[in-house]
Amino acid sequence: MSAQNYAQRMTVPQITARKGGEPIVCLTAYDAPTAAILDEHCDLILVGDSVGMVVHGLTSTVGVTLDMMILHGQAVMRGSNKALVVVDLPFGSYEDSPITAFKNASRVMMETGCQAVKIESGSYAAETIGYLTERGIPVMSHVGLRPQSMNVLGGFRARGRSKDVADEIIQNAIAAAKAGSFCVVVEGVSVELADEVTKAISIPTIGIGASENCDGQILVTPDMLGLFERTPKFVKKFANLNGLIEDAAQNYAMEVKERTFPSRDYTYNFSKK
Numbered sequence: 001m002s003a004q005n006y007a008q009r010m011t012v013p014q015i016t017a018r019k020g021g022e023p024i025v026c027l028t029a030y031d032a033p034t035a036a037i038l039d040e041h042c043d044l045i046l047v048g049d050s051v052g053m054v055v056h057g058l059t060s061t062v063g064v065t066l067d068m069m070i071l072h073g074q075a076v077m078r079g080s081n082k083a084l085v086v087v088d089l090p091f092g093s094y095e096d097s098p099i100t101a102f103k104n105a106s107r108v109m110m111e112t113g114c115q116a117v118k119i120e121s122g123s124y125a126a127e128t129i130g131y132l133t134e135r136g137i138p139v140m141s142h143v144g145l146r147p148q149s150m151n152v153l154g155g156f157r158a159r160g161r162s163k164d165v166a167d168e169i170i171q172n173a174i175a176a177a178k179a180g181s182f183c184v185v186v187e188g189v190s191v192e193l194a195d196e197v198t199k200a201i202s203i204p205t206i207g208i209g210a211s212e213n214c215d216g217q218i219l220v221t222p223d224m225l226g227l228f229e230r231t232p233k234f235v236k237k238f239a240n241l242n243g244l245i246e247d248a249a250q251n252y253a254m255e256v257k258e259r260t261f262p263s264r265d266y267t268y269n270f271s272k273k
């Protein structure tokens with residue numbers, strides 16, 4: 001990565017300064033070619049641990065490893081040069097202590113060149129967020145539906161239906177902001193609760209299944225491209241990649257069987273001298 005490459009990217013303070021301003025456009029990416037396409041249109045690209053489910057076929061994000069995140073983070077950094085790139089810290093890599101979190105987060109930053117990490121922020125997280133931020137690691141927090149806790153929560157249902165849980169989500173967001181997070185993902189909550197969180201903190205909220213009033217929005221890219229038939233309620237499919245791939249594979253199979261592919265346009269047609 002050249003110094004120039006780094007200088008062109010959106011920065012953490014620029015994202016934080018967008019609180020209450022122009023909406024922050026975010027998407028996930030896991031590979032270089034996709035990152036290159038998204039780069040022009042996104043302020044922030046998240047290398048989410050959703051990679052475990054949408055790329056590796058896992059049933060949750062719990063099985064994602066630090067090595068997987070680093071490999072995908074490196075690819076996304078190679079493909080992009082404008083957006084701020086944030087890499088998710090996977091389950092088990094940051095929860096037990098700020099020191100473990102620093103060891104793993106610094107490895108992610110050094111080996112990928114990304115500019116920040118994301119952690120799912122329960123009540124345990126404030127100390128870690130402060131510890132990382134003071135030591136040069138910007139933190140994006142994640143409250144509401146926290147997919148890494150799906151085994152405690154019993155699945156991926158929207159959160160904050162009771163007053164107690166809603167209050168806990170607001171408190172988690174306030175604690176994450178006070179501790180030094182530069183922005184916070186708010187996932188799978190009611191519009192009303194998302195709006196309360198957005199008003200309660202002075203850093204940007206990035207909604208996913210939340211509210212149009214959040215300071216920015218994020219979706220999992222393969223979901224919004226229509227790669228999967230079943231997606232959560234909050235996913236709008238902006239394309240039908242599933243249908244396009246299906247049609248292409250069907251046409252390819254037909255032409256191979258009919259021996260119409262490869263035609264002479266797609267073969268080397270020289271003779272031996």
Ligand code: KIV
Pocket residue numbers: 028046047048049050051088142185208218219220
């Ligand atoms: O892993 C991920 O892609 C995420 C987004 C859904 C915010 O955390």
